[in-house]
């Protein structure tokens with residue numbers, strides 16, 4: 001789990017650098033600071049369980065097992081990328097591992113993954129579907145409509161709200177009438193659980209229970225993970241950030257990776273300083289390799305531009 | 313004259329009109345700091361991400377005597393509000409027999425070219441043009457942006473302002489003195505006699521650049537900017553084509569049922585104008601695809617000055 005969390009972080013640090021340098025285009029939203037949510041949730045899932053992501057999707061991809069090379073190649077706009085260069089950072093999907101895609105529309109994925117949950121229910125093989133979304137998305141129609149349907153039909157769903165307190169520069173405290181997004185579960189008659197989203201063990205435990213409930217046919221759970229993004233909304237250098245410095249500082253001290261490392265190092269023999277350094281070096285090498293892979297890959301040929309408008 | 317940006321011109325229009333009319337208020341998921349500072353958080357609200365509700369609330373507030381301004385940000389986010397646009401805002405005045413007015417400004421950016429991929433690179437104004445009951449502006453300069461937005465806020469109907477992402481930082485002359493620009497009045501951005509290019513938004517500038525190149529080749533190009541899509545200044549466009557005998561339409565959107573198709577038809581279905589045509593009408597539009605992310609793909613999708621010039625050369629050489 002530590003390895004995956006650190007992989008997300010190192011991958012995104014590199015993506016940000018290369019974006020600012022102009023090798024990655026468009027926009028990049030970093031998940032840094034929220035890694036315990038994606039990894040804590042996905043580590044409680046099977047490969048054939050499905051997830052859907054948001055505009056801040058790299059962490060969900062990596063946690064579900066996506067290939068760094070193909071991810072970086074997509075960011076670099078190359079033909080070897082997950083979407084052949086058609087999607088970029090905001091639109092990575094890997095259907096083979098049950099990752100139904102990042103999404104540029106806030107709350108746009110919630111009903112899609114609920115449809116995957118319906119498919120899983122009809123299929124009856126015990127698969128579950130998991131929706132990741134932000135506090136901002138929890139104010140949008142698809143969240144409410146989907147939760148109601150999933151609850152009424154007892155769909156095998158887990159709804160994971162990543163409450164990082166802000167939607168761009170709008171504070172959740174100004175847009176939600178309740179303190180906890182999880183409180184809304186009551187309105188749909190399903191369990192609503194608040195967890196410390198920077199505590200990987202807490203996230204994993206809550207998800208394990210929710211997944212068991214879903215697989216047993218007892219319906220959806222809403223899990224709200226309290227967390228924080230360390231960086232601005234996007235990596236664009238001119239992106240404004242109105243969050244109070246004291247708030248940022250306080251959350252930096254609750255870094256989910258530091259916490260896990262401290263926890264492991266406090267336990268005899270779990271993780272030595274050398275082991276941690278070696279792991280980080282390996283991860284950095286993997287990220288470096290993904291950049292080399294991307295750079296060695298060709299840009300898509302312009303005559304591919306009309307491919308895939310329709311399926312064969 | 314002083315120069316300000318296209319984006320700043322829009323902001324000035326809001327400040328002036330909100331000063332002028334206390335029934336105006338502004339809602340968007342990210343409240344613009346200059347408006348909040350000036351008018352406070354009662355009239356300028358940062359909202360939950362709930363464009364459908366905001367779009368509908370504008371209708372209710374408008375019907376209750378206010379002039380709401382809803383900033384969807386990107387046109388992309390208007391699509392979650394389509395019921396409120398299509399079934400409600402566009403029809404409500406007519407359907408209820410004109411009992412009360414619904415003065416609303418919906419505002420958004422359009423266009424691609426920024427490597428933002430399919431969902432964040434859209435120019436779907438013709439989808440809205442297809443509805444009856446909505447007015448629409450599509451300015452190409454800071455001057456036009458300010459003047460048209462001021463008119464839009466004063467109009468007694470739902471108006472959508474489509475503002476080009478590519479032009480937000482563009483600088484241009486905007487007078488200090490108050491002015492407005494009427495709807496339905498096209499602007500001839502360059503006079504010429506051999507061919508008319510009707511161009512929209514960003515492509516006005518590409519058409520002007522193409523016109524320079526073509527002038528060196530001895531082709532005199534007239535560039536017409538409709539500025540408002542609904543109402544469309546049909547007469548200015550037709551008159552220009554009657555003068556030049558040739559028409560090229562340039563639009564950043566795809567061709568199918570696009571504004572370009574509408575403009576071409578307005579010209580060809582008028583027999584007096586049709587008789588003046590010396591060549592077939594050409595459209596220079598985006599390819600009919602969702603906009604791809606990678607530069608090598610996105611760059612071939614959009615029209616540009618070279619493609620416009622090439623189309624002009626074709627209509628000039630056609631028998």
Ligand SMILES: Cc1ncc(C[n+]2csc(CCOP(=O)(O)OP(=O)(O)O)c2C)c(N)n1
Pocket residue numbers: 054055056104105106107133134135136137138164166167168341361363389392
């Ligand atoms: C329907 C819609 N409206 C607005 C936006 C613009 N937008 C992109 S991300 C974002 C904030 C999302 O906040 P949240 O759901 O809390 O996720 P976070 O960015 O905090 O991870 C907004 C408003 C959008 N992408 N989609």
